[in-house]
Every structure is written in structure tokens, then in C-alpha cells.
Amino acid sequence: MxxxxxxxxxxxxxxxxxxxxxxxxxxxxxxxxxxxxxxxxxxxxxxxxxxxxxxxxxxxxxxxxxxxxxxxxxxxxxxGEGTYLVCLGCHRVFPLSCDGFETFVRHISGEHDFDLELRSTVLHGYCGTCARGAHEENQGITHAR
The missing domain is CATH 1.10.10.10 (Winged helix-like DNA-binding domain superfamily/Winged helix DNA-binding domain)
Structure with missing residues (x-):
């Protein structure tokens, strides 16, 4: 050890x-x-x-x-620390690096006086493959787009 x-x-x-x-x-x-x-x-x-x-x-x-x-x-x-997207269908995890998300974070801070804790943030949803129903386990599931 x-x-x-x-x-x-x-x-x-x-x-x-x-x-x-x-x-x-x-x-x-x-x-x-x-x-x-x-x-x-x-x-x-x-x-x-x-x-x-x-x-x-x-x-x-x-x-x-x-x-x-x-x-x-x-x-x-x-x-490392950051924001991650987690697919509810296939459980894959994707790191998020997006200027639009950074703009959203600044908006929340400036307009709503609320600082988001982003060291290990997880957003849940469906990856493109699962949203299209391409994974067998997701057949028949409808996802909002």
C-alpha cells in the first residue's frame, strides 16, 4: 500500500x-x-x-x-471538475464545454443573484441516439426535443 x-x-x-x-x-x-x-x-x-x-x-x-x-x-x-451531461437511456456521460452554458451561468449570477456550484454538475437528458430511439432498451419511449 x-x-x-x-x-x-x-x-x-x-x-x-x-x-x-x-x-x-x-x-x-x-x-x-x-x-x-x-x-x-x-x-x-x-x-x-x-x-x-x-x-x-x-x-x-x-x-x-x-x-x-x-x-x-x-x-x-x-x-476533473466540471459540468456533465448524463443520458437517462444509455447512461453515457458526456463532459460539457459550451459557451452558451457559460452565458447561462453568468445570467443566473447577474440577473438572479444566485451563484451556481459547478464543480460537479450533472444535467440529465437523452443523447441523440437515445432520443431517436436507436438503443433497443429505449424503443417506444418518446422524448421532448
């Missing part, structure tokens, strides 16, 4: 990060993470996975995405 600036980097943490990197841009549930770790031959307990994801989230390496429809939270490796 190595120590860096007061944080422990364990083998289990490395397994979790490797898995999340292999699924870059995809938000996974705890169950999906545990199953994938098991499939890889890594025996990391569910409690340890929860603890590691909490730690990685607090370090800004992972983002926890609440399911707005009441399902389990999902976790995704991120490259």
Missing part, C-alpha cells in the same frame, strides 16, 4: 479505477461494478466498493450520478 498526501492507494482502489477507465464515459451502478470486478477475478467486497467510490468522489476522480427516476446511483470516472 502506498501513501500519497495522506491518501492510501490500495490494490482494490486500483482495480476499481481500472474498471471505470475501461468503461470511460459510462456510468455504472454498484452492482454492475461489483459484477464486472468479479468477472475480472478481483474479489472486492461491496462495502469496500462503496467506500472506495466515496473516497474517489471526494477526490474528484469519480462522479456519483443520482438516478432521477429513483433507480440506484451510478458512478463514472471523470477527468
Amino acid at each position: 502506498s501513501v500519497k498526501r495522506g491518501h492510501y492507494n490500495t490494490r482494490q482502489q486500483a482495480f476499481v479505477m481500472e474498471l471505470l477507465e475501461a468503461h470511460a464515459g459510462e456510468a455504472l451502478t454498484i452492482e454492475e461494478i461489483c459484477d464486472a470486478l468479479s468477472d475480472r477475478g478481483s474479489s472486492v467486497g461491496r462495502t469496500t466498493v462503496y467506500r472506495l467510490l466515496g473516497k474517489l468522489s471526494s477526490l474528484g476522480r469519480v462522479i456519483q450520478v443520482a438516478d432521477v427516476r429513483g433507480g440506484p446511483s451510478r458512478y463514472c470516472r471523470i477527468s
Whole structure:
């Protein structure tokens, strides 16, 4: 076990990060993470996975995405603080870099005297593929455009 600036980097943490990197841009549930770790031959307990994801989230390496429809939270490796778009259909995560959004943030601050916290902001919606119903699991779902 190595120590860096007061944080422990364990083998289990490395397994979790490797898995999340292999699924870059995809938000996974705890169950999906545990199953994938098991499939890889890594025996990391569910409690340890929860603890590691909490730690990685607090370090800004992972983002926890609440399911707005009441399902389990999902976790995704991120490259840093910022705003992310999360597809409710396929659970892919897209970093947002948009001048229009920055204009919106300035508008909220200036016109409404409210400063948005954007270190790890998540906006939920449907990616173009899911909005067009191209993913099998989304057949028959209508999305506003």
C-alpha cells in the first residue's frame, strides 16, 4: 500500500479505477461494478466498493450520478471538475464545454443573484441516439426535443 498526501492507494482502489477507465464515459451502478470486478477475478467486497467510490468522489476522480427516476446511483470516472451531461437511456456521460452554458451561468449570477456550484454538475437528458430511439432498451419511449 502506498501513501500519497495522506491518501492510501490500495490494490482494490486500483482495480476499481481500472474498471471505470475501461468503461470511460459510462456510468455504472454498484452492482454492475461489483459484477464486472468479479468477472475480472478481483474479489472486492461491496462495502469496500462503496467506500472506495466515496473516497474517489471526494477526490474528484469519480462522479456519483443520482438516478432521477429513483433507480440506484451510478458512478463514472471523470477527468476533473466540471459540468456533465448524463443520458437517462444509455447512461453515457458526456463532459460539457459550451459557451452558451457559460452565458447561462453568468445570467443566473447577474440577473438572479444566485451563484451556481459547478464543480460537479450533472444535467440529465437523452443523447441523440437515445432520443431517436436507436438503443433497443429505449424503443417506444418518446422524448421532448
